[in-house]
Amino acid sequence: MPKFSEAIAPSQAFLYGEHAVLYGSPALAMSVDVKTRARVTEVEDRIIEIRSDRFPEGLRWRYDEEQPEENPLLPLAYGLRDLMKRYEFNKGLIVEISSDVPVNSGMASSASVSAAISAAFLSLVGESPEKYLLLDIVYEFERRIHGRASKTGPACAVLGGLVWVEWRDGNMEVSRIDSKDDLSIVISCSGLPSETKKLVSMVSKRYNEIRDVMDRIMHAISALTVEGRRAIEKRDLVRAGELMNINHGLLSAIGVSNYVLDEIVWTMRRLGAYGAKLSGAGGGGCVIGLSENPEVLAKNLSASYPSFAAKVSLEGARVIR
Known part of the structure; x- marks a missing residue:
């Protein structure tokens, strides 16, 4: 049976501070119990294949031989290829995504997807990174997808709970606020x-x-x-x-x-x-x-x-x- 791993990640509701967080302001967001599931399977063929219930056309890219055609899933594939290089993974991957998070909804669907894929891939290669390293990985996916991006969506997807983002010495810093499940x-x-x-x-x-x-x-x-x-x-x-x-x-x-x-x-x-x-x-x-x-x-x-x-x-x- 092919080697695989599967992970889930929540989405986001932006309580206060969107847009302003990119100009030095703090932001408060809530991790929402609407989730993405990603299954990552290792294959011998040097491909990245992404199957998504939200993008039925999918993507298949032989990453060491050809330039991929334009595709809405391409930034995700590039981010995954970066992660594969980082961990010296030279085989192929089939990624299957199933998400309850509406696309282009303002609920950080891309961060939820990126977090689920990254967690599954890292498990596949035997890595168990601490949460803030995983957050940085997901943030790099977000920058590929959106260009200029805040850490709020990645933090909600990776840390859960209530997330506080603030600027310190020119950098966005993230912390989790203690919270009950009654909000x-x-x-x-x-x-x-x-x-x-x-x-x-x-x-x-x-x-x-x-x-x-x-x-x-x-x-x-x-x-x-x-x-x-x-x-x-x-x-x-x-x-x-x-x-x-x-x-x-x-x-x-x-x-x-x-x-x-x-x-x-x-x-x-x-x-x-x-x-x-x-x-x-x-x-x-x-x-x-x-x-x-x-x-x-x-x-x-x-x-x-x-x-x-x-x-x-x-x-x-x-x-x-």
């Missing part, structure tokens, strides 16, 4: 794609054009993110929700919201959410909300948009066999 949110999907690379580039362009204004907005997001962490740690959902509302307004000001996302935000608030905001890069993807009764809110929202209640995943990426 739940509502996630509502817009049906529009959230194109991270495109939106990060757009915000960067706007930042360079009106730096003084954008600096003030980023500073405000930074301040509310710190306050948001305090509120979440105290389980003060009313205050946490108020800060989410402000964060959404500031994200709208930098140009990453739209009519559909705003409509979901206001619908959540009208139906009783303490607060709601877009999550992730924006432009589409998901909206998150805080509520005393997330299951009820999700049910009421489902008449208009696919919605569900989600709990914090205390467990990050792990090998399951």
